[in-house]
Amino acid sequence: MTSSDIPTIDDLIKLDQQDPLNWTRDEFEIPNIKACGGEGDGEAIYFCGNSLGLLSKKARKHMIEELDVWSTSSVTGHFSHPHKRPWKHVDQPLTPHLAKLVGAKESEVAHSSTLTSNMHNLFTSFYRPTKERWKIVIEKGSFPSDWYAVHSHPKLHEAVLSPQQIEDAIIGLEPREGEDTLRTEDILKVIEENKDTISIVWLPLVQYYTGQLFDIASISPKVHSIGALLGLDMAHGIGNVECKLNEWDVDFAVWCTYKYLNSGPAGIGGFYVKFGVDDGGRRLAGWWGNDSATRFQMLPTFTPTPGAKGYQHSCTPVFSSIPLLATLELIDKVGFSKMLEKSKRLTGTLEQLLRSSRYYNPKEGKVGFKILTPEYPYRGTQLSISFLPEDKGVMPRVFSRLLKRGLVGDERYPNVIRLSPVVLYNKFEEVGRAFEIFERALKEEEEGNDIREDEEKDMDMVSKD
Structure with missing residues (x-):
């Protein structure tokens, strides 16, 4: 790569002008630098949509409308709604969009509750261990909520499993020594080695810490060939990368909607249950999972709605469904295939700039960084940056400097900052400006380290004196 290959800010501004999706940014409210903890005025560079997506202007409009309905119509809003979104059926307009996405x-699709609650719900139905087949495969670096949830389920089967089986129930996947991400071949090897004892393989579609996109198309046939079920956590996948749950033959999956789908803080979750997958008659029943045709008859016998909606429990939350609907309608208008193409270019530009940095892959002991996230196509919009030296606490100081200058990413201890330029509201120009802020932060860290080293040398001389 030569210096002439590296895009300048002017080059990136031209890319924005030529971008057929440049209009979608105006659909969102961009945070202010000072309000985000920085110094100065103007819009922040918000590269944190992989953690919490931004508020869309249409969502604000819809939310105010719902508040007005609540204010003026109250309970009758469940059945009669001036904007044709009766709360009783608030899930109906979302389902086609979610299924397509x-x-x-x-x-096979429902939206309800939260990701971990949905995960527990589906594990109750589909984790049915026997003395011969009881193990769950999960990556050791999984999001803590998944790790905790998976570990809790074998303990609920003490009548079937011995204490030793409960202790041995979890098979933790981890990268090879010296590597940061899992190889598909290693996942397949673990499945083969434990083929007679595995009940469920549980994986993320996109790994939250590294940003790795898993090759589910290759893993799924192996899981089913040994007689196990495949479940996915799609929290960082939905709205970010292409999802093909039917084509991949996934058995069940869960997701949240407050990242790339902008449903708001702790917004509603969703889940998928493959048609025909057997739950063995095990189900946590609730009123909203009952057949919608008889639900309001208040019958004593539970008759589940066919498909995924039969696993719902309570009324669909309106105030996190409405912002979600706004994003889903926008995605449908834009076309997700066009979003994927821009995602490739936007994140690729950030990667190109980062790799051009003199701080990229530094010599041992020097200040710098490496990129944990695999290259395209095994990623979405996120790049996870790990700071060096690993034992010097570089990351929190760099993160503070980025935030101070208006670049909003997120920190993941012990050593990673995640930057995620999101297609619907980030610009190519912002990628260039973010890189300039990033470089300045590392330069200040380098100079700060030099000062500390000089002070340590002085102190050493004093002690010798």
């Missing part, structure tokens, strides 16, 4: 039939 995850690559599933409408009957």
Whole structure:
């Protein structure tokens, strides 16, 4: 790579002008630098949509409308709604969009509750251990909530499993020594080595810490060939990368909607259940999972709605469904295939700039960084940056400097800052400006380290004196 290959700010401004999706930024409210903890005025560079997506202007409009309905109509808003969004059926307009986005039939998709609650719900139905087949495969670096949830389920089967089986129930996947991400071949090897004892393989579609996109198309046939089920956590996948749940033959999956789908803080979750997958008659039943045709008859016998919606429990939350609907309608208008193409270019530009840095892959002991996230196509918009030296606490200081100058990413201890330029509201120019802020922060860290080293040398001389 030569210096002439590196895009300048002017080059990036031209890319924005030529971008057929440049209009979508105006659909969102961009945070202010000072309000985000920085110094100065103007819009922040918000590269944190992989953690919490921004508020869309349409969502604000819809939310005010819902508040007005609540204020003026109250309970009758469940059945009669001036904007044709009766709360009783608030899930109906979302289902076709969600099904299309995850690559599933409408009957296989529901949105309800939260990601971990949905995960527990589906594990109750589909984790049915026997003395011969009881193990769960999960990556050791999984999001803590997944790790905790998976570990809790074998303990609920003490009548079937011995204490030793409960202790041995979890198979933790981890990268090879010296590597940061999992190889598909190693996942397949673990499945083969434990083929007679595995009940469920549980993986993320996109790994939260490294940003790795897993090759589910290659893993799924192996899981099913040994007689196990495949479940996915799609928290960082939905709205970010292409999802093909039917084509991949995934058995069940869960997701949240407050990242790339902008449903708001702790917004509603969703889940997928493959048509025909057997739950063995095990189900946590609730009123909203009952057949919608008889739900309001208050019958004593539970008759589940066919498909995924039969696993719902309570009424669909309106105030996190409405912002979600706004984003899903926008995605449908834009076309997700066009979003994927821009995602490739936007994140690729950030990667190109980072790799051009003199701080990239530094010599041992020197200040710098490496990129944990795999190259395209095994990623979405996120790049996870690990700071060096690993034992010097570089990351928090760099993160503070980025935030101070208006670049909002997120920190993940012990050593990573995640930067995620999101297609719907980030610009190529912002990628260039973010890189300039990033470089300045590392330069200040380098100079600070030099000062500390000089002070240590002085102190050493004093002690010798």
